[in-house]
Amino acid sequence: MPMYDEVLNHANSERFKRIRSLTDHKRREKANRCVVEGPQAVRELLQWMPQAALDLYVAVDSAEPDAAFLNPTIGQLAGMGLRANCYVHKATLQVLHHVSADCQGVFAIADLRELHSATEEAMNAAMESAAHAGESDEAQTAPMVAAFWQIRDPGNAGTAIRSADAAGCACVIFVGDCVDLYNQKVIRSTTGSLFHLPVVTMSEQEFDEWRAEHNFKLMAADVYGTEDRKPQMLPTILQQRAFTHEPTCVLFGNEARGLEADMLNKADEIVSIPIYGKAESLNLATSASILLMSMAMSSRVETI
Amino acid sequence: MPMYDEVLNHANSERFKRIRSLTDHKRREKANRCVVEGPQAVRELLQWMPQAALDLYVAVDSAEPDAAFLNPTIGQLAGMGLRANCYVHKATLQVLHHVSADCQGVFAIADLRELHSATEEAMNAAMESAAHAGESDEAQTAPMVAAFWQIRDPGNAGTAIRSADAAGCACVIFVGDCVDLYNQKVIRSTTGSLFHLPVVTMSEQEFDEWRAEHNFKLMAADVYGTEDRKPQMLPTILQQRAFTHEPTCVLFGNEARGLEADMLNKADEIVSIPIYGKAESLNLATSASILLMSMAMSSRVETI
Structure with missing residues (x-):
C-alpha cells in the first residue's frame, strides 16, 4: 500500500469528521472501526494484529509535500505501517490533535471485526495452552x-x-x-x-x-x-x-x-x-x- | 468562624481570580496558599491538619440564600469546616467548577506555612518512632x-x-x-x-x-x-x-x-x-x- 505525498491539513474535512465520530461507541459499532492512538499502542497493533490495521496517520513537521516525520519514532511507525499494508497518510500535528490531543503524533484506524476475530483466535489458543x-x-x-x-x-x-x-x-x-x-x-x-x-x-x-x-x-x-x-x-x-x-x-x-x-x-x-x-x-x-x-x-x- | 449566608455566584470576582491564580506554582509560593480540592482530600485536611485550613468553599444547589448543600457529604464537610474554625463560603457548583472542574463540589484554601510546619512536626515524630x-x-x-x-x-x-x-x-x-x-x-x-x-x-x-x-x-x-x-x-x-x-x-x-x-x-x-x-x-x-x-x-x- 502506498504512502501519500499529500499532507492532510484540514481538520474539518469529511475524513477527519468521520474519524472524530469514532469516539462515540455506537458510531464505532456501526462503522466497524476504532481509533488506536499513541506510538506504543500503534506499534503493538502493527506488530501483533497487522491484519486489523487499515489506515495510519502520522505527523509531519509542515504542510509541504517534502515535510519530514515529526520524530524518528513516527518515521519508524510509518515504515511498519507500509510493511503491514496500511494506507499511510501524512498530516500536520495540529490536525491530528483535532482527533486526539493525546495521540503523540500518530494514530491508526483499525477494523473492529478483524480485532474481534484475532482476539477470539488468541483466546482459544490461550485456553488450549491453559488446559x-x-x-x-x-x-x-x-x-x-x-x-x-x-x-x-x-x-x-x-x-x-x-x-x-x-x-x-x-x-x-x-x-x-x-x-x-x-x-x-x-x-x-x-x-x-x-x-x-x-x-x-x-x-x-x-x-x-x-x-x-x-x-x-x-x-x-x-x-x-x-x-x-x-x-x-x-x-x-x-x-x-x-x-x-x-x-x-x-x-x-x-x-x-x-x-x-x-x-x-x-x-x-x-x-x-x-x-x-x-x-x-x-x-x-x-x-x-x-x-x-x-x-x-x-x-x-x-x-x- | 461563621458560615456566610450569601451564595457566591460570580466566577470572575476578584476572590475567585485570586484563587484561580493559585494553580501557578510561583503564585502559591508568594501567597503562601494552596487549593485542596475534592471531598476526600478536604476531609483529611480538616481531620489531620485543621490549623492549616483557612477557607472552605462548598457547593449549594442554587444562588438563593436558603439554598441546600449539594449533597450530604458537602453538608458534613461544611460542619467539619466550622468546627475547624474555617471561614465557610457557599457558592454555586458552576462557580466552583471555574476554579476546578474536578473539585466535586468542595475545595479548601490552606496555609502553606502551616502545612509545612505540621509536616515537619509529623516527620520528626515519624523519625523518632522509626529510630x-x-x-x-x-x-x-x-x-x-x-x-x-x-x-x-x-x-x-x-x-x-x-x-x-x-x-x-x-x-x-x-x-x-x-x-x-x-x-x-x-x-x-x-x-x-x-x-x-x-x-x-x-x-x-x-x-x-x-x-x-x-x-x-x-x-x-x-x-x-x-x-x-x-x-x-x-x-x-x-x-x-x-x-x-x-x-x-x-x-x-x-x-x-x-x-x-x-x-x-x-x-x-x-x-x-x-x-x-x-x-x-x-x-x-x-x-x-x-x-x-x-x-x-x-x-x-x-x-x-
Whole structure:
C-alpha cells in the first residue's frame, strides 16, 4: 500500500469528521472501526494484529509535500505501517490533535471485526495452552485470569489490562456492563496490551459458564466481603499458596460499589489487600496491579 | 468562624481570580496558599491538619440564600469546616467548577506555612518512632520510606504517595527537581494522604545526608541497573528478606528516564519487578504500588 505525498491539513474535512465520530461507541459499532492512538499502542497493533490495521496517520513537521516525520519514532511507525499494508497518510500535528490531543503524533484506524476475530483466535489458543499447563513442564505455573465486573473508568480499565499482561494472565474478561474495550482512552492506557493479550467481554451468565467449562476457581477481590464471609487478607492467601496450583480467575468489582453479594457468593475465596498506613483505600487499577502481580510472583517463587 | 449566608455566584470576582491564580506554582509560593480540592482530600485536611485550613468553599444547589448543600457529604464537610474554625463560603457548583472542574463540589484554601510546619512536626515524630522501632515490640517491622527522584507527573506523584501511605511507609521524600507537592492534582490524587503522612522535598545532597543520619539502606528500583550491576528481581529480594529487618528507603526514578548512574551507584541494592507477560513495562505509580506493598506484606508475614 502506498504512502501519500499529500499532507492532510484540514481538520474539518469529511475524513477527519468521520474519524472524530469514532469516539462515540455506537458510531464505532456501526462503522466497524476504532481509533488506536499513541506510538506504543500503534506499534503493538502493527506488530501483533497487522491484519486489523487499515489506515495510519502520522505527523509531519509542515504542510509541504517534502515535510519530514515529526520524530524518528513516527518515521519508524510509518515504515511498519507500509510493511503491514496500511494506507499511510501524512498530516500536520495540529490536525491530528483535532482527533486526539493525546495521540503523540500518530494514530491508526483499525477494523473492529478483524480485532474481534484475532482476539477470539488468541483466546482459544490461550485456553488450549491453559488446559495443558503443567503437563509437559513441571515448572510451569497454573494459569491465572483477571476479570473485571462493571469496570467503568477508561484509564482504570487500560491500566488494569496492562498490569494483567505484566502479571502473565492468560486473558482478561470484562463482565457485565463495562466501559467499551475499544474506547480510545482504554486502548491508549493499555499501551498495546490489548493487542497481544486476549481481552473479551461476557455477560454474568456467560462468565459463570466459561469458568465452569474451563474449570477455573473464582477469587473475588473485595474489601468488605459478605455478612457471612469476611475476606481473607492477601498475605495469608499468598502464604497458603492455595491458588497458585490451580487455574484461578481473580475478579474485581466496580470502582465505586465493589462487588455485589451475588457475585461474592459465587467466589471460592474473597481476598482483600491489607492497608498498613492511614490511607482509606487503594484505587481499582492499583489494587488489581498489586494483587495480580503478588499472585504471579508468589506462584513463580515456589516453582523455582 | 461563621458560615456566610450569601451564595457566591460570580466566577470572575476578584476572590475567585485570586484563587484561580493559585494553580501557578510561583503564585502559591508568594501567597503562601494552596487549593485542596475534592471531598476526600478536604476531609483529611480538616481531620489531620485543621490549623492549616483557612477557607472552605462548598457547593449549594442554587444562588438563593436558603439554598441546600449539594449533597450530604458537602453538608458534613461544611460542619467539619466550622468546627475547624474555617471561614465557610457557599457558592454555586458552576462557580466552583471555574476554579476546578474536578473539585466535586468542595475545595479548601490552606496555609502553606502551616502545612509545612505540621509536616515537619509529623516527620520528626515519624523519625523518632522509626529510630525506636522494634525496641518495645518484637513484632514491629523495620521502617520503610519511599523516595522519588525527579517525579514529574502530578497524577503519578499523588497515586504513589497514596500507595506509600497504604504500605505503611514512615514518610515520603521527593528528591531533586520534582512536581510541586502542593499542585492541586497531586493533592487530589493523594486522596488526602498528604495530610496524614509526612511528605517532604530534598535536594540530592540533603537526601544522602538524611539517609546517613537516620541509617536507612537504599534500595533503588530500576529496570536496567548499571553496566556493572544488574538489578535483582523483586521475588528474590522478598525471599531473601534482606531488607525487611532494617530501615530501608526505596527510591524510584523519573517517569521517562528512570534513575541515573550516580543515583544507582549509591544504592545498596537495585531491584526490578519481573514482567511475566508481553507488556513492555509498568508505569511509575503502578511499579511503586507493587514494590512498596510487596515489601510491606512480606515483612509482616514473617513477623506474624
